[in-house]
Amino acid sequence: AQSFPELKEIRRVYQALGSFYQLAVGSHPASSFDFDLVDFARTFQLEPAKTLSALKMLEQAGWIALTDAVYLPASFRIKVSKETLYDYQIRNPKMDGVIKSLLRTHHGAFKHSIHIKEAQLGRLLNQNAGAIRKALELMRQDGIIDYAPAKDEPQLTFIQPRVDTADLLIDQALYNFRKERYAYRIAQVKGYLASDACRTVFMAAYFGEEGLADCGVCDNCLDRKKQGSPDELQSLRQTILQHLKDAAMPMSSRQLLQHFNGRQRDLALEALAELFGEELVEERQGVLYLRP
Template sequence: MPEAQEILLKYWKHDSFRPLQKEIIDSVLEGHDTFALLPTGGGKSICFQVPAMMQEGICLVVSPLIALMKDQVANLQKREIKAIALTGGIHTEEIIDLLDNCQYGNYKFLYLSPERLQSDWILERIKNLPINLIAIDEAHCVSQWGHDFRPAYLKISEIKKFFPKIPFLALTATATPRVIEDIKKELALKDTKFFQQSFARENIAYMVFNVEDKLYRVEQILKKNPQPSIIYVRNRKSCLNISTQLQSLGFRATYYHGGLSSKEKDKNMQLWMSEQAQVIVATNAFGMGIDKDNVKTVIHTQLPENIENYYQESGRAGRNGGKSFAVLLTSSSDINQTEQQFLSVLPDKKFLNTIYVKLCNYFQIAYGEGLDDSFSFKLNHFCQKYDFPTLKTYNALQFLNQQGIITMSREFSENITMQFLIESKEVIRYMSLNSGDEEIILAIVRTYPGIYEMKVPFNLSLIAKKSNHTEEQVTAVLEKLREKEIIEYKSKSNDATILFNEVREDNLTINRVSKYLERQNQLKKDQLSSVLHYIKEDQTCKNRLILDYFGEKTESNCGVCSYCITKKGKITDADSIADKILSLLKSASLTSREIQSQIKLDTNDVILALQELLENNYITIQSNNTYTLKS
């Protein structure tokens, strides 16, 4: 059998392993069930890929992420290693051919989702494969207390009956102590060898800043740190808006979200990877399989849903070991808005039942029928037809997807993309000559400020509502503008595919999974509370707060986070700055930007001085984000 280091050098061109990789590989080769908790960037895939290559047979990899499976298979194939992924949308005949290849074609890796293991005939075929290792990626999904629980993961332990001597390797980047114990139990791991790398990222400075003008602060950060950066936002509209605003400020910026076509994703990704763009503004659709080691700064301009996601996303900074920053920008209105928005989109049992019944009616599925029926699906149209709130509906459908009741393609995209091909002054001239189209065009321009520079995802129903027209009237104007070559306009026929995995049984279906929904909703509320605690707690090192969340205790502060910098007294003549601020505020109420421009000192020093004055009740902040003396 070849040595692990020989395999690593031959196929991955590395001559040494990262911390714990070799120990995990040795544990697997010795036949032990193994649990590897390696934070983002720790090199989890090597831990099963190398031992699989050292032995005869094929490695079975269970993963919940289609994009990650495709990425890993493509990377293995580049190294001339034979790998296959059974992703969604593959017909039965093709699956049979792929499994034949696994059995007779000397393949080394078979990737599949946990839902695939619920098909008895697929399981029968897998039982006859020469499996040498079973790797469970994103193993936190097996835990009902994990941040992305998927019930199909609970079935994985059944494979042990067929391969009692083949080791299980559970891998995850984020798991609390409670989740760790749950994973061991649900996967039926025996005499488990446990390997955990510290969650501490000593080269990352965790910063939390309360600011009124987030764009202004982002501008300052990017000017001070001109290296590659990521800005994470919560929705697609923010992606485009912030990217456009940064471009107007002179930054080379691009954006990435799940609604872009594969071609656009690849193009924007390459702009950033090749550093033709300094910054990429992205939703959490960006990041899986991305390994750019010189990211200097990761900025979150909106609150993350949980600490697990925040840790993973911020952990994409500083993978080369260099000093880097994870910055979370908040404002006084963020917390209330986030709590209200978050709670309003959590589906309860009654809403879930309504969505399921209406979904079946929408596709005219009769009670007791629907198994294996597949349909094109337009989320916006479905929500408009039944007057459902879009995000809450999407969350309900996602829950049905996670429970395996339906399979919903993740490739949601806007129905329409659009871009003006003429300059803004020519658009104004067109409106003056075609007053009947003016209200619709004005609504478009005001809603999509970047529409002159790039193609934007276009919400037909939103523009119809804003312009007080019907969708048909808006579409007619768009067609006219396209014919006159004023716009580039592309319309798609559907934005998702839904496959029904069970016959329709209405209440019986929903009652079976409702306990998971209640538990998931409570978990999400608890996780949001942890995020708010991380933001509000101003008497503890930010690094220690993160470590404590993951059950890792430390007595020492990191020395580089926003809390530690404040306590180190690194403010330039702090008392003097405070005195100057108080003097300015005697004349008028001012924003932090106005104060900074008059004092002409480092923004961080001014902000920290303002925070000290707020904490000591010398000043207060008003609803218009100006500071004033406390009366």
């Protein structure tokens, strides 16, 4: 149920996204937003696992895009003319060193956005990266540059303009198809875990390949080897009965099992237990007897 929330839950999450980023209906932000699932869910009292599933549904429906945490380097572009920038340097002497270093080390910033390493620029100016970021942000606020700080958090992008919650549509047929496929996969996994068939044969059948022989090395195959086949157990039963019949003197279980080695001894013990259960053999005073 958590993997496929109902439409009302999906709409609730979508509404919360609009409120979280303060987006009016009809707005379409050009840039992505940092997204912290835990903070978002806590803010709107949502269940994180169900919220993530709802976000996946919104993504599959083409409303949003959600990326995992990736490193996006900082970038900047000079928005004003050279003359305006020079005037800004004169009026803001504290920015002069930052601007000169930007121009000297990042060519083409008047034409397009350029990646920048704040820490590297800071080393050139004997300043820390925080001071450089602060200076760049001030220049952005003054309208001199476009500046996007480095990011290493998941990013959420609105693919389409925000719509009223009632107008949020999800392809129901596709939703149902994915839900059924998910239920089928879960059932197959449960079947895989519960089955005592060869794991390799089971997986091959899942992918449409029939007629394979048992692998002989998976846990189920090894268990069957340990337990013995019905024919092997039947043969051991007959062997045990013959030993007891031919013995010159009655023997104990330990003496009987000395006739078998290794794995066969374990299987002989299993076969003997069956003979006890079927009342074909009994034990009296520590000695085995065939029942008449």
